Amino acid sequence: MSIARRLGSGSGAALVELLVVSGLLVLMATGVAQVIVRTVPASFAARASTIAAVLTAQKIEQLRSLAWGFTVDGVPVSDVTTDLSTEAGNDGGSGLGPSPPGTLDSNAPPYVDYLDGMGRWAGNGGTPPAVAVYVRRWSVQPLAEDPDALVLQAIVTTARTTGRTSGSAVVQSRLQSLRTRTR
Numbered sequence: 428m429s430i431a432r433r434l435g436s437g438s439g440a441a442l443v444e445l446l447v448v449s450g451l452l453v454l455m456a457t458g459v460a461q462v463i464v465r466t467v468p469a470s471f472a473a474r475a476s477t478i479a480a481v482l483t484a485q486k487i488e489q490l491r492s493l494a495w496g497f498t499v500d501g502v503p504v505s506d507v508t509t510d511l512s513t514e515a516g517n518d519g520g521s522g523l524g525p526s527p528p529g530t531l532d533s534n535a536p537p538y539v540d541y542l543d544g545m546g547r548w549a550g551n552g553g554t555p556p557a558v559a560v561y562v563r564r565w566s567v568q569p570l571a572e573d574p575d576a577l578v579l580q581a582i583v584t585t586a587r588t589t590g591r592t593s594g595s596a597v598v599q600s601r602l603q604s605l606r607t608r609t610r
Contacts, residue, residue, distance in 0.1 A: 478546050479561060479583040479599030486565050486581040487602050489516065493523050495577065496608050503575070503608060511565070512537040512551040523577060523606075526566040531582055539564045541586070559586045561599075575608040 493506035510520025520537045530538035534553050541549045541559035550556040562584045570576035582601045 475585065476599055478544075479585075482542060482546050482561055482563055483581045483583045483600040483602045486511070486563055486583075487579055487604050490523065490565065490567065490579045490581070491604060491606060495523055495606055497610055501610065510537050512540045514548040521567075523567050525569055530566040531564050531580060534562065534564070538566060555586045562586050570605070573607070577606045579604045579606055 489511050493509055494504050495506065496504050498504055505524075506522035507524040508518050508520065509522040510517050511522075512520065526538050527535065529535060534555070536552055539553075540551045540563050541555045542561040542563060543549045543558050544560040546561070549558045555562055563581065564584075565579070565581040568578045568580075570578055580601070580603045583599050585597050585599055
C-alpha cells in the first residue's frame with residue numbers, strides 16, 4: 428500500500444509541476460512575441476532609412492562627379508548641361524548651374540527624381556509615378572564668399588500614397604557637400 432501512496436502523491440506533484448512549467452513557457456512566449464512585434468516595424472524603418480541615406484549619398488556623388496575646375500590655362504570649367512533627373516544623366520539639364528530657390532522643398536524639375544522601394548530609378552517630373560517610394564531632391568548654390576565654391580545639397584523623402592505632396596512626406600536623409608575649384 429505504501430507503494431501505491433507514493434505513486435499517487437508523486438503523480439499529483441508532477442501534474443502541478445507540469446502546470447507551473449507550462450505557465451512559465453506561456454509567459455516567456457508572450458514576452459518573446461511582444462519583442463518580435465516591436466522589432467519588426469523598427470527593422471522596416473531602419474531599412475527605409477538606410478536606403479534613403481544611400482540614395483542621398485548617391486546623388487551627392489553624381490553632382491560631385493560633374494566637371495567643376497579650371498583648364499590648364501586657368502579658365503573656369505563647369506558642367507551646366509547634364510540632366511541628373513534622368514536615369515542615365517542625359518544632356519539638356521542644368522548640371523552644376525545654380526538651382527532656383529525651393530528645390531529642396533518641392534518637386535521642381537530637373538532637381539527631382541523618384542525611386543522605387545529598392546532604390547531603382549522610377550521617373551522624374553513634377554508628380555511622382557505610382558511606383559515611387561522615395562522622392563530625391565537636390566540643389567546647387569554658389570557660395571557667396573567664394574565664386575569658385577558650390578554648396579551641393581540633397582534630400583530623400585518618402586512619398587506618401589495619399590496626396591503625394593511634399594508636405595505629406597517625411598525627410599529620411601539629408602546631405603550637404605562643398606565643392607571647390609582648385610588650380
